[in-house]
Amino acid sequence: TTFDIAVVPGDGIGPEVIAEARRVLQSVLDAASVAVTWTEYSLGAAHWVETGETLSEATLERLRGHDAILFGAVGADPQDTRIPSGLIERELLLKLRFSLDHSINLRPARTYPGTATPLAGDPEIDFVVVREGTEGPYVGNGGTIRRGTAHEIATEVSLNTAHGVRRVVADAFSRAAQRRGRLTLVHKHNVLTHAGDLWRRTVEEAAAEHPEVSWDYMHVDAATIHMVQDPARFDVIVTDNLFGDILTDLAAAVTGGIGLAASGSINVEGSAPSMFEPVHGSAPDIAGRQIADPTAAVLSGVLMLQHLGLAEPAARLEQAVHAQLAEWARDPEAARGLSTAQRGEALLARLG
Amino acid sequence: TTFDIAVVPGDGIGPEVIAEARRVLQSVLDAASVAVTWTEYSLGAAHWVETGETLSEATLERLRGHDAILFGAVGADPQDTRIPSGLIERELLLKLRFSLDHSINLRPARTYPGTATPLAGDPEIDFVVVREGTEGPYVGNGGTIRRGTAHEIATEVSLNTAHGVRRVVADAFSRAAQRRGRLTLVHKHNVLTHAGDLWRRTVEEAAAEHPEVSWDYMHVDAATIHMVQDPARFDVIVTDNLFGDILTDLAAAVTGGIGLAASGSINVEGSAPSMFEPVHGSAPDIAGRQIADPTAAVLSGVLMLQHLGLAEPAARLEQAVHAQLAEWARDPEAARGLSTAQRGEALLARLG
Numbered sequence: 063t064t065f066d067i068a069v070v071p072g073d074g075i076g077p078e079v080i081a082e083a084r085r086v087l088q089s090v091l092d093a094a095s096v097a098v099t100w101t102e103y104s105l106g107a108a109h110w111v112e113t114g115e116t117l118s119e120a121t122l123e124r125l126r127g128h129d130a131i132l133f134g135a136v137g138a139d140p141q142d143t144r145i146p147s148g149l150i151e152r153e154l155l156l157k158l159r160f161s162l163d164h165s166i167n168l169r170p171a172r173t174y175p176g177t178a179t180p181l182a183g184d185p186e187i188d189f190v191v192v193r194e195g196t197e198g199p200y201v202g203n204g205g206t207i208r209r210g211t212a213h214e215i216a217t218e219v220s221l222n223t224a225h226g227v228r229r230v231v232a233d234a235f236s237r238a239a240q241r242r243g244r245l246t247l248v249h250k251h252n253v254l255t256h257a258g259d260l261w262r263r264t265v266e267e268a269a270a271e272h273p274e275v276s277w278d279y280m281h282v283d284a285a286t287i288h289m290v291q292d293p294a295r296f297d298v299i300v301t302d303n304l305f306g307d308i309l310t311d312l313a314a315a316v317t318g319g320i321g322l323a324a325s326g327s328i329n330v331e332g333s334a335p336s337m338f339e340p341v342h343g344s345a346p347d348i349a350g351r352q353i354a355d356p357t358a359a360v361l362s363g364v365l366m367l368q369h370l371g372l373a374e375p376a377a378r379l380e381q382a383v384h385a386q387l388a389e390w391a392r393d394p395e396a397a398r399g400l401s402t403a404q405r406g407e408a409l410l411a412r413l414g
Numbered sequence: 415t416t417f418d419i420a421v422v423p424g425d426g427i428g429p430e431v432i433a434e435a436r437r438v439l440q441s442v443l444d445a446a447s448v449a450v451t452w453t454e455y456s457l458g459a460a461h462w463v464e465t466g467e468t469l470s471e472a473t474l475e476r477l478r479g480h481d482a483i484l485f486g487a488v489g490a491d492p493q494d495t496r497i498p499s500g501l502i503e504r505e506l507l508l509k510l511r512f513s514l515d516h517s518i519n520l521r522p523a524r525t526y527p528g529t530a531t532p533l534a535g536d537p538e539i540d541f542v543v544v545r546e547g548t549e550g551p552y553v554g555n556g557g558t559i560r561r562g563t564a565h566e567i568a569t570e571v572s573l574n575t576a577h578g579v580r581r582v583v584a585d586a587f588s589r590a591a592q593r594r595g596r597l598t599l600v601h602k603h604n605v606l607t608h609a610g611d612l613w614r615r616t617v618e619e620a621a622a623e624h625p626e627v628s629w630d631y632m633h634v635d636a637a638t639i640h641m642v643q644d645p646a647r648f649d650v651i652v653t654d655n656l657f658g659d660i661l662t663d664l665a666a667a668v669t670g671g672i673g674l675a676a677s678g679s680i681n682v683e684g685s686a687p688s689m690f691e692p693v694h695g696s697a698p699d700i701a702g703r704q705i706a707d708p709t710a711a712v713l714s715g716v717l718m719l720q721h722l723g724l725a726e727p728a729a730r731l732e733q734a735v736h737a738q739l740a741e742w743a744r745d746p747e748a749a750r751g752l753s754t755a756q757r758g759e760a761l762l763a764r765l766g
């Protein structure tokens with residue numbers, strides 16, 4: 063079989079980091095005699111300015127045909143007033159997640175050699191956030207009446223279904239069982255009683271089927287405290303779309319690794335391709351200068367290989383990244399001033 | 415005039431810390447020849463177990479008659495299964511905020527001498543979060559259908575009104591004008607477009623009337639990163655009820671001061687008494703042992719004096735707290751093992 067990958071380099075530093083991710087992915091796949099084809103799609107803020115397309119139904123249909131999507135970063139320079147605020151996020155990024163039923167937004171949070179955390183004591187951190195991806199307050203179900211008057215009312219509705227919550231909770235328990243066997247449900251059930259009750263019952267039911275996993279519950283506000291005071295306590299966090307959005311940025315901050323964080327938007331049923339994407343944005347301020355670090359894009363590629371069942375090349379690539387970062391941590395001079403491409407080449411050399 | 419204060423010592427360490435707050439407040443008020451009466455109310459988890467009352471209409475009516483409420487902490491021991499989860503929070507704490515129209519939840523976040531932050535470099539932090547207190551996802555407007563089945567749907571509705579947002583934004587701009595003149599709106603308007611739009615327009619309108627205040631906008635996820643990486647950048651944060659709940663716990667964590675954080679639930683129109691409360695909970699594990707630190711309760715008393723227009727005794731008390739903490743920071747031996755009451759007495763001695 064040939065793996066058929068869609069590539070969306072996107073805006074800003076997206077194309078630079080994705081070029082390196084592709085090269086190293088190609089290398090480990092070649093070494094494993096796995097055939098792969100890459101099909102590039104032009105999408106993002108620049109593409110919208112040129113063509114008026116955010117994400118057409120035709121493009122979406124073509125994307126559906128691939129085995130996975132490797133995604134760079136999209137988003138305009140905030141100074142660029144031609145692009146309406148939020149347009150690309152909603153009409154491209156969120157539209158992909160919703161249309162392709164990306165029920166799980168997977169975000170590992172860990173420390174890497176050579177990257178100090180902003181926390182005193184520089185703890186070692188290694189957990190993963192399993193964020194729901196298609197429901198909650200993200201469904202776009204809000205409205206406004208009497209806009210602009212003293213009587214304006216604006217609503218936002220969070221929708222939560224047994225279907226949506228069960229599949230993300232099941233996935234989180236499986237991951238916990240394969241890790242350190244600890245799961246933390248984060249919600250705010252003392253205030254959001256209906257949604258919180260659904261989440262809690264769902265976790266209780268899944269827990270009964272996973273005696274090998276121990277679990278606890280934390281309110282989202284308290285979770286931020288634990289994430290600052292003792293992030294090493296977490297193994298797998300399962301949470302809703304909005305709390306997951308907030309906690310994964312906080313997680314990236316406490317690990318010191320916003321530049322290194324990878325993510326996967328996963329369709330668990332396999333009814334559409336999953337998508338793998340570095341968490342850093344398009345960083346227009348440093349774009350085109352070959353100074354962006356491709357590590358997060360490469361690690362997103364590792365998540366993609368794992369998802370495609372290519373465990374061996376995934377492990378090889380991940381180990382190469384860790385070994386390379388460890389070497390640069392021991393000898394920071396060797397890494398200083400390396401271009402994006404040179405960082406990719408260092409990995410290629412290491413992979414042999 | 416005599417100031418007529420309601421006191422709710424509450425559960426756990428509440429009574430211990432409130433006793434000290436009352437003593438030092440009495441002292442600064444005596445010195446300023448300000449008359450005060452204190453009326454104690456028994457409310458909280460223990461009171462509910464004894465009487466079945468969370469907060470009756472009759473008690474609420476009596477509370478309405480006071481000039482302000484000094485609140486300790488409420489909440490059962492989590493091991494105590496007699497108290498339904500969330501009951502005291504919703505039927506007492508949130509009921510007070512909503513019934514007394516506590517439109518602003520004021521939460522200063524700052525570092526104090528002798529308390530290290532968990533952040534590398536131990537930065538100095540001094541900002542205040544002005545959290546909306548009566549709207550957003552806290553309104554209890556949710557529902558469930560087909561509970562317990564595979565077709566269950568649970569909703570939570572966030573309600574946001576021009577009335578509610580305007581008054582908190584106006585208050586935040588006034589505070590910013592009296593501080594360092596910087597305001598940050600935190601929301602998630604790229605996803606919660608209707609509520610986010612109302613907040614943004616409201617801030618833009620208020621900004622036009624406050625040219626002395628500069629403002630910026632941050633998505634809530636990005637705000638957590640800045641709060642870890644550069645908390646000193648914040649002066650006044652204005653945000654909705656849920657984001658404020660999350661960010662104030664994070665703020666307390668990064669300042670290292672969960673044990674020192676004070677808060678005020680303020681009725682800006684003066685139509686009902688405002689309420690002042692340490693952010694730490696009832697801490698049942700250390701209750702009754704005279705080891706709780708009364709500082710957060712005392713600083714909540716400072717906020718109460720400020721709110722009542724008693725600027726001079728407020729400043730005296732605040733300075734005494736800072737001087738005392740600074741002394742103990744220089745001579746940690748002197749503070750070691752001090753009881754809750756001895757900490758109160760140290761402040762009393764300092765006040766003269």
Ligand SMILES: CC(C)[C@H](C(=O)O)[C@@H](O)C(=O)O
Nearest residue numbers: 151152155156307604605635
């Ligand atoms: C860009 C935005 C819509 C998105 C989100 O809120 O999910 C981003 O913050 C993320 O976490 O991927």
Ligand SMILES: CC(C)[C@H](C(=O)O)[C@@H](O)C(=O)O
Nearest residue numbers: 252253283503504507508659
């Ligand atoms: C106890 C709970 C209802 C409350 C809230 O969510 O507002 C608490 O977390 C707080 O911040 O005062």
